[in-house]
Amino acid sequence: MPRRRIRATDAAETPLRAALRALRTELGVPEDFPPDVLAEAERAAREPTPPDHGTRADATDIPFFTVDPPTSTDLDQAMHLSRRPHGYRVRYAIADVAAFVVPGGALDAEAHRRVTTLYFPDGKTPLHPPVLSEGAASLLPDGTRPAVLWTIDLDADGNPTATDVRRALVRSRAKLDYAGVQRQIDAGTAEEPLALLKDIGLLREQREVDRGGISLDVPEQEIIERPAPDGTHTHGGTYELVYRAPLPAEGWNAQISLLTGMAAAELMLTHGTGTGTGIGTGAGILRTLPAAPDGAVGRLRRTAHALRIDWPHHVSYARLIRSLDPHRPHHAAFLQECTTLLRGAGYTPFRDGAVPDLITHAAVAAPYTHCTAPLRRLVDRYASELSLAAAAGAAPPEWVLAALDELPARMAEGTRRAGQAERGCVDIVEAALLKDRVGELFDATVVDVQEREPTVGTVQLEVPAVVARVESGNGTTLPLGERLRVRLTQADPGTAKVLFAPA
Known part of the structure; x- marks a missing residue:
């Protein structure tokens, strides 16, 4: 099954709360942060320091904005989009978690224990203490923040022509949500940096099709709360599950993140193999997914035939996917079957020029890495450091290299637990409602x-x-x-x- 987001403003029903508590216990989900971790986080929030103690570029004059769900406060990314004479410029600021987490410290050890932020209908279990993840490290529009700033130039067709990444100080000007962004763009009232999200997003979606990439547009399940007759949410309120189709703006926003992950992977690979530099001493960690075996694609063709979906042999799998309407039952059933081709993703590290055989992610159809969500995913902090080192033509920090080989197993365990939490929450809520x-x-x-x-x-x-x-x-x-x-x-x-x- 595809990832199913579930949200609830409050879980007032006692049996539901009890079942969710039991799920947390079963999965070994940590409750509170230890006192030494909280103390270290408070100190780091007051005095962030780059791990290399170097200087930062001042990018506070750039009017960045964030696009997230309306209630989100752990904001990993902020962007600014602009036109160039023959294309576009994407500036993408990523929260610089390494400015707050000392390698080998209590915060670092706790993050390695938690691995990812876990989301439940009645709250979340964050990767980092809220004083950082929802405060000092989050790219909220309330002040200057340290960031890893990507600058990616695109040609008129949306192809990258130049990439730069460095540490910087940034200041977000606006916290936007998907629905509001969609309304502004549709109404033609969005200012150019926001309006370009559609232009660049559509170009990048077309490039994804051209290279054979896959994005499954499957409606998500979402919990909504119905208030009690007295209008409150605490005395007799009920919950419903509804389907929510992702907005186009969510897909355009995702394309900016994918663009950055692909740029980071290319930097790591270029430096890791010495291409154009003769160094060949770099390192990296890629998000990889092997191509689906022929038998799996053949099975999908049989499924398409059974569902009376026309799939001509000259039409690629990626182009067929984009032609489907998830609101039509036969198409929705086929999209569910397509998720079987996206299983088996993992993290592949490399070092000293020894690039692995598998360097691509089959769904992205290109080399790719996770580097844009360090507040919520452990590996992204390391990917940022590897990218910075590659861009500077330098060796990665020792603390990064020391953790590189164990990261795949740690991330696999964290991803497995996140998947179990997600599936368990959905199952519990469905059972409670029925x-x-x-x-x-x-x-x-x-x-x-x-x-x-x-x-x-x-x-x-x-x-x-x-x-x-x-x-x-x-x-x-x-x-x-x-x-x-x-x-x-x-x-x-x-x-x-x-x-x-x-x-």
Whole structure:
């Protein structure tokens, strides 16, 4: 299943809270930060220092802005977009977490233990203490912040022509949200730095298609709270799951992040192999994904045929994906099946010119790394340092090299736990919302059928927005991509199990 974002303003229902607490305990999710970590974070928030004690460029005159969900306060990225005589300039400021975290200190050790920020419907478990992640290190529009500043020049078609990265001081001018950005761009009222998000985003999306990259546009599940009759959210309020289709502005924003991750990977590889420098002593860490085996693509073609989706042989997989409408049941079912090609991603380090055999990410269709979310993901802090060293033609810091080989395993474990938390939260919320409706009938679409056991699969309900297991107890093969009337046979918040059967 694709990543499913779940949000709730408050989880007032006691059984739901209890189930979420049990999930945290099961996954070993840390609760509070230790006192020494909090103390170190408070000191760092008052006096951030670059790890190399070097100077920073002053970029506070550039009017950066951030684009995030409206309630977000852990802001990793701020951007400024402008035109050039024959193209565009992307300035992308990334929170400089290394200015606050001393290698080998208590903060550093705790971040290696947590690995990623974990999100739950009733709150989040951050990678770094809030005094940093939602304060001194976050690119909020309330003052000057240390940042790793990327400057990427593009030609008129959106292809990179030059890349620079350095430490800088920046100041965000505006905290924007996706819906507001979309409204301004659609209405034509956005000022040029924001309006260019669409222009550059569309160009980069086209370049993604040209190189065979893949972006799956699958609606997300979202929890919304319905207030009680007295208008409050604390006495009798209820929750609903709804589907939310990502806005175009979210895709354009994601393209800026992808552009930066690709630029960082190219810097690491160029310096790591000595291309154009003769150095060959650099290092890097890439986000890699092997290409799907031929059998997997063949299976998708069979699925497309079963769902009556026209897939001519001259049309690439990437172009077919972009032609689909996730709001149409058959297309939604096919997009769910497409997620099987995106499994198996990992982190691949290299050093001393020994570049690995696999350097690309199949979905990006290019070398790529994670470097734009250091407040929420451990590896990004290291990728920033590796990129800075590569741009300067210097060897990476020793503390980066010392951690490089163990980062993939640590990130794999953190990613696994984040996935378990995500799936567990969705299952718990679905079970909690349906626990009093066992025996009822629902309209659904069969979005997945197990190849070896076609009587078992997954259904996507129309209302509420539930995606759950379905089992045909009479041996009947489930009709992939077809609408189906199903009966709820199990909904247990305690075990987080939801099960349907064909009616």
